[in-house]
Amino acid sequence: MSIQWFPGHMHLTRKAIAERVKEIDVVIEMLDARLPGSSANPLMAELTSGRPTLKVLNKQDMADPVRTARWLDHYNAQPRTQAIALDASDPAPARALIDACYRLAPLRGGMVKPMRVLICGIPNVGKSTLINTLKGKRAAKTGDEAGVTRTESRIALADDFYLYDTPGMLWPRIFVPESGFNLAASGAVGKNAYDEEEVAFELVAHLKVFYPALLQARYRLGLTPEALAQTPDEELIAVVGRQRGALVSGGKVNLQKAAELLITDFRVMHLGRITLETPEMFTGWMKAGLKADAERAERKRKLRDAGHIRAERLPKASAAAGAAHKVR
Structure with a gap:
């Protein structure tokens, strides 16, 4: 079974992020601590390439703490990247991400050079809950179903700290x-x-x-x-x-x-704290997925060259994902 879900508003989100990231200092990518690799959108890595990135493993209170530690080590070993784990509803660790942003972009801050942060992630990962916790009031809609946030919004967390919220966006095509x-x-x-x-x-x-x-x-x-x-x-x-x-x-x-x-x-965690993947598992899945996707593309190319199917624009997502993702 192939699971695919990329509604129309996600195409608009993709375009909005591509424009907004040009003036962004730090990218916060929220991940689900129960599936950090799968919840890291490969397209996001492509769109935000070159920007300092803070990986936030949200819902850590629902995840296996041993596996969460392995994922934090994995991400913190990457260049221009920091990773923290938190529960978005807890104000103490949630505030820690502001300090992490300043560590990633130490030359930003103050009214002349305000910190500009883009927060992104897949649907239902907890972005809106985190924003409301940081803001101290209901600044963003929340819900337990995918696709609650539909438009970009700017939120001032301080006079010199602006957070740009974006709708949740999944992989354009899930090839793993x-x-x-x-x-x-x-x-x-x-x-x-x-x-x-x-x-x-x-x-x-x-x-x-x-x-x-x-x-x-x-x-x-x-x-x-x-x-x-x-x-x-x-x-x-x-x-x-x-x-x-x-x-x-x-x-x-x-x-x-x-x-x-x-x-x-x-x-709802009735089973306990569970994480469905490790960095090593996901690396193997990604390699196999990229290989299968390349083989599929080659078969399609041969059919197109033979005139069996009409020529079409091939999506960049899977090829770019291999270069940009690398379990980022």
Whole structure:
């Protein structure tokens, strides 16, 4: 299954960011700490290339702290980049990002050279919540579904500190299948863009290998780790359905409902603190995705040259992503 979701307003956001970044001093890219690689838009790296970047791993209170530390080390090792982890609703660490911006652009500040910061990220990553926390009042709309913010806005956090908020923007084309599943599990894509059962199967396959104790505790499975690892994913989803009452006539499990319950349990942290990827995992996924995408493009080129399909403008996203992303 290919998960794709790039509504019309995201095309407008892409154009707006390309124009705005010309006068920006620091870029804040908000990431979901549960899926930092997948929530880092490759196109964003291309659009903001050359600008100091602050990677904010938001929702860190929902993520695996050991894996969060590995991601922070990964990003902090990159040039002109700093990374911090926070919970956007907590005012103390949220204020820390202002100091981080001044460290990245030490020559900015004061009325003559005010700090100009662009904040961006995928949908539903928590930008609006963070902005409201920094501002101390409801400066931006918030919601638990993707695509709440639709237009750019400028917010003055101080007399010499301007924050430009932009709507959430996903990858123009998600060519890493694992990232598509993780983004869907987190709620970053619209509900009509994915099949809940397939996403739940991918989610439970990760959990039974890397977080078996959390899975056992939530659903009272009563299985040994070895037995759990060998249990088919569909059977585990069925167990979730029985435990949560997702039944239809005859006592059969409604797999669709069971899948929705598992995804919701992950999103609201009923399963515990979970991170769906490590830097090493994502690097491997990205390499495989780029290779498959290049092969797809070559097949398409041959068909076009043979006259089987009409010539068209090829998107830059995937090729540029390989050069600009590098798990940024």
